[in-house]
Amino acid sequence: MKSLLLSAALLAGLLAGLERVGAQTPKLDSLERLIRQAKTDTGRVNLANAKTNLLGENNLDAAIELSKETIKEAQRIKYKRGETKATLKLGVNYCLKGKFPEARTTLRTADQLLNTQEDLSMRCDLYSGYGVYYGMQSKYDSATYFFEKAIHIAQQINHPSLSNFYQNIAVSYQMQSNHKQALAYQQKALALGEKAGNANAQAYSLMNMGLTYKTMGDLVRAEQTLYKAISMARKAGIQNVELYAYSNLSNLYESKRNYPKAYQFASKAAVLGARLGDQGIQAASLAKAASALGHQNQYTKANSFVEQALVVADSARQPLITYQVYAVKGELQHLQNNCREAIPYFEKGLEALKGSDIYEEQIGLSYRSLSECYEKTGNYQKALSAYKTSTGIADSIRSKENIQQATELIMNAEFEKKQLAARAEQQQEKAVATIKQAALGGGLVLTLILAAVAFSAFRSKQKANVLLQQQKEAIENTLTELKTTQDKLIHQEKMASLGELTAGIAHEIQNPLNFVNNFSEVSTELIEELEEEQQRPERDTDLESELLNDLKQNLQKITHHGKRAGAIVKGMLEHSRSGGGEKQASNLNILTQEYLKLAYHGILAKDKDRVTGRFNAELITEFDPNVGQVDVVPQDIGRVLLNLFNNAFYALLQKREQLSLVTTGAAADEPSPYQPTLWVSTRRVGNVVEIRVRDNGTGIPESVRSKIFQPFFTTKPTGQGTGLGLSLSYDIITKGHGGEMSVDSDTDQYTLITIKLPA
Known part of the structure; x- marks a missing residue:
């Protein structure tokens, strides 16, 4: 899955006359020679599938056409495995192209082909394909579900694409602001790439990690990592990683208010996106360039760019991209105080995200701008509603940070507590040593000049008692401070636990509800297909049966996840109950x-x-x-x-x-x-x-x-x-x-x- 923070964006006028062909690489030349020299039909199909993988990194249109030709050739020679692999790759490239109906049909075809084969490796690829399908439509809970299934099997069989699966699931977590999980999977992917000496995997991992650092606010590390990703991508000859890194650098410089540099990298991303046939990032890059120009008061040129971005975004059909382009259009109007004109663009952009699972700060800022526009046009009820939504998104993002900050405070307090206890112990030991010294000194004095210095000894004893009393009071004060610190720590732990529990409740209930919504939408589409088939003069009963079976499975899944939500609520009620049973x-x-x-x-x-x-x-x-x-x-x-x-x-x-x-394929009676x-x-x-x-x-x-x-x-x-x-x-x-x-x-x-x- 592309690192969705295609929240990059930007340029247009530079695109006129560009040829949409990928650069020929030595690897492609080598594969073409091998294909021409192949001695068997199956070998030729396998090589064509390998060529599709390379083309997908530099020219999606060419990759899609080659997959179609490969499928026909595999069907002609009755090579089921080669047909399945080509169908899987075609489905994924349809997703990246934004052709989701074609992608769904193609992935379902691959699923049916796999049902007749025992191939765990391609089963992983299928689950990953479904993950990409949902992720590109911003349905990240469903995407995570399928990526987890792919990873579970891939870890058992040492799948060569395990690094890719880690990166894809990291994107899903990233888009839900779960930066810790995202970074953990990205580090796993990078470690695999470094161990295998795979420059391709390292380039992808570095690009996505740079994005994570950026969203966490570590702009210095983000900038360094993205430049390193560009260098690695050029070394490996993978232009799409270079493209995404340009897009993310544009975002980074915009957040630093360095609008000339943001425009520069947005322009590079737009040109390269058009060359590679990636309409999604092309549209986002055009819009981002327009945003950078708008912040430099170049509104005429900015409006020209964003109009071109709107045309490309409608073709890309990706919810996140559609939101980004319309939001930039609305923001340009907002910057010029044209609030009435800005409102429809903000509304259309945010409507595109309806039903998605994104928790992004930029979306909250769009709601904030929309609220200001409603207020200035006199629609105070909608202004309040939009403001509440923006605040809710901001609070959702900050809540994770609050938990981390609370944890850090607890750790610091624990450290200070240990230091305080150590100082108290040192003071107590010092007091005992002082008393011993005083006692020894007094004994020697009494022994040597008992009568002569009796009065002096009495005064020394008084001083020792005063010193001892002072040290006792100091120790008591220290113990009081320790107890106060301990009470504060307990309170902080309770607050941190409450924060985690609240966040957990929201996430746990949202997860099954997202599944219910997603499977309900798919079921509606299945019913529409069934109704269309029933109205045809010559009905395909096999297709109707298949659609009914899919519908039944979806309803079972809806029931399952509904029960999950009920179980979560029941479990929370039990967890909060004080327990009224008697022993x-x-x-x-x-x-x-x-x-x-x-x-x-x-x-x-x-x-x-x-x-x-x-x-x-x-x-x-x-x-x-x-x-x-x-x-x-x-x-x-x-x-x-x-x-x-x-x-x-x-x-x-x-x-x-x-x-x-692990033992699949062993004798059945073993x-x-x-x-x-x-x-x-x-x-x-x-x-x-x-x-x-x-x-x-x-x-x-x-x-x-x-x-x-x-x-x-x-x-x-x-x-x-x-x-x-x-x-x-x-x-x-x-x-x-x-x-x-x-x-x-x-x-x-x-x-x-x-x-x-x-x-």
């Missing part, structure tokens, strides 16, 4: 046994349709008869146990599926070396009762082990967990029962959860 003497062994059976039967019911075979785990229990009766709230402890058992079974299922992916096993035990140790739950599943990486009890933190993929289960369980054990809950794990080996309750 009663309960047989912990029987309670544990009952919920273990309940969880196992539940997982068997859910697993019946899995393609990797029916799930069968070995359950090993060891219950200490000395545990006896324990005072607990049975319903709450049951909820904890059920959550732990479900998590364990999930880890066993995941490991089984991962191993099945026994699996992996036996999913769950150990559950209880024991009494003095006045404490322990419950231990251990599985031999996927384990928990050390990097996230400290976070698993945090609200909304989950290692499960999107849609399979809310992140409230372990947090709720931890609160029940520690706050509700005065116990302890801990985790021990080794990645790909085991996970052990230990609960300790007072007996």
